[in-house]
Amino acid sequence: MSLVSIDLAFGDSGTFEPLGKAEYTRRYIAHSNNPFDNPLSVARDRLCPKPGQPDPLDPRAWIASVQAERRDQTALVWDITVNSSTESDSGEEIHPLALPARITPASEQYLTTTRRNARGEWIRNAAGTVIPLEKEESRWVFSVEKNVLSIPAFLMEMNNKINSGVVFLKGLLVPRHTLMVKGIRGEEQKTRFQGQKIQYLTLFFQLHYNREGYKQFFPNVDLVELVPEKLIPQRNAQGRIVRVNQAVQYRQLLKARTPILDAEGQPVTEPWPLDRQGRALPRDYSPDQLVELEEDVYEETSFDLLPLR
Secondary structure (H helix, E strand, O other), rough: OEEEEEOOOOOOOOOOEEEEEEEEEEEEEEOOOOOOHHHHHHOOOOOOOOOOOOOOOOOOOOOOOOOEEEEOOOOEEEEEEEEEEEOOOOOOOOOOHHEEEEEEEEEEEEEEOOOOOOOOEEEOOOOOOOOOOEEEEEEEEOOOOOEEEOOOOHHOOOOOEEEEEEEEEEEEEEEEOOOEEEEEEEEEEEEOOEEEEEEEEEEEEEEEEEEOOOOOHHHHHHEEOOOHHHHHEEEOOOOOOOOOHHHHHHHHHHHOOOOOOOOOOOOOOEEEEEEEOOOOOOOOOHHHHOOOOEEEOOHHHHHOOOOOO
């Protein structure tokens, strides 16, 4: 190994030139530490792109040819030209680990419940009570297949995680909190490459897309309400409010709760709508006053390390 660095060239002599919709020419500048290098040794160096590998900037394309040429009047600087195309005709055998990820989208149907109609309004019966209705929905499922040497350790903790940032997938920019990893599995593969026995894993997993995100929504109703006047903050010796742990907070909430009473002054037997402060809505409340709460129940993480190329 004699190359110490290789970089995509920029400027008048270096930006890649598109030859067509699916063909590229990219130029690199490489630095060697061996003055006796020749074009063949440079092209075979581990840092140099190889025919049959995916294009470094467009995973749809394959490298068809690589040409190395020593820069004039220098001994250690090389200009490398890489040609790639989505329709490789180089005849080079491609190593299974160099193949790009196969991503297959498909629509999946499922049943859910909703408390809002198509106009976003609460669904109510004749007496004005909000009721849930069954609704058929569909979501996109992206099935991913990628050859790897072994299952990455981080992937073992990825099941049911959602994306913390935007993900580039099949030409789409998928917003954060709308993809979930599911169904991770691997299959051992044995084959021959250039006359040598090789062994690797084919990794399979799915990305489930939910355009509404993966927050959980629930109606803000209860048989009791919160009386803010009974919420007495805990103070230190100097009279300053201090933070308390969840157990203490819960005990304080229990003391500040009281049953919701109906028109006859009796405790209600059916959950009654609350406002965002936990107080019961008046008996003549309007549908616009109903509150639906949301909660994050799935852990989020970066999808940058997922093998999607």
